[in-house]
Amino acid sequence: QTAPVLTIDGPGGAGKGTISRMIAERLGWHLLDSGALYRLTALAALRKEVALDDVERLTRQAQRLDVVFAVEDGAMRILLEGDDVTRAIRREEVGNAASQVAALPPVREALLQRQRDFRQAPGLVADGRDMGTVVFTDAPLKIYLTASAEERAQRRLRQLREAGEDARLATLLEEIQARDARDMQRAVAPLKPAEDAVELDTTQLDIPEVVERIETLLAERG
Numbered sequence: 001q002t003a004p005v006l007t008i009d010g011p012g013g014a015g016k017g018t019i020s021r022m023i024a025e026r027l028g029w030h031l032l033d034s035g036a037l038y039r040l041t042a043l044a045a046l047r048k049e050v051a052l053d054d055v056e057r058l059t060r061q062a063q064r065l066d067v068v069f070a071v072e073d074g075a076m077r078i079l080l081e082g083d084d085v086t087r088a089i090r091r092e093e094v095g096n097a098a099s100q101v102a103a104l105p106p107v108r109e110a111l112l113q114r115q116r117d118f119r120q121a122p123g124l125v126a127d128g129r130d131m132g133t134v135v136f137t138d139a140p141l142k143i144y145l146t147a148s149a150e151e152r153a154q155r156r157l158r159q160l161r162e163a164g165e166d167a168r169l170a171t172l173l174e175e176i177q178a179r180d181a182r183d184m185q186r187a188v189a190p191l192k193p194a195e196d197a198v199e200l201d202t203t204q205l206d207i208p209e210v211v212e213r214i215e216t217l218l219a220e221r222g
């Protein structure tokens with residue numbers, strides 16, 4: 001008996017994180033933030049000064065990733081080798097490194113089983129780039145969430161400002177476009193909608209509207 005999975009894939013900044021968290025909370029399902037695993041691998045590499053093209057060492061790091069996802073007062077804390085890196089992995093520098101590391105097939109392979117282990121009763125919401133196309137191909141509902149690059153850059157800017165960081169819109173837009181291109185053009189598990197995915201463009205939708213649409217689709221398929 002495998003637990004149901006709702007996959008939510010799409011480019012960075014489309015709202016996957018927030019939406020996935022809200023739906024998981026409302027359903028009482030587990031949550032997989034697969035991007036965090038790539039970010040953790042990248043952060044571990046940056047800290048140990050492992051080159052981002054040293055496939056062998058990066059793969060070993062991904063295999064041995066000592067990570068704990070802990071829920072504390074309703075908020076998710078992420079520990080890497082016992083060190084709280086919840087905020088550190090969200091930095092742009094780490095996101096860009098993650099997207100480089102994520103283009104390496106052996107690294108992806110090393111993280112595959114770890115991701116599948118999150119599938120437990122009563123269900124899982126899986127957020128990423130290849131949840132529907134590679135990791136959980138049999139998911140009963142697959143969502144592909146998008147928004148225009150400009151809108152995503154605006155959202156990222158707001159997020160960063162709320163976290164007390166500063167950034168320029170033009171720089172963020174360039175980074176988003178570069179990361180989209182890298183994620184979509186890589187040879188292995190490129191970012192694209194699964195054939196059976198439902199595409200939702202969130203440029204003009206607010207968060208409650210997106211949550212409601214996904215819950216309606218889930219209820220129809222449940």
Ligand code: C5P
Binds near residue numbers: 100
């Ligand atoms: O979603 P997030 O921005 O945290 O992901 C960081 C990077 O990790 C992405 O740019 C992408 O390259 C990679 N990633 C991936 N496959 C996933 C999730 C994230 O390749 N399932």
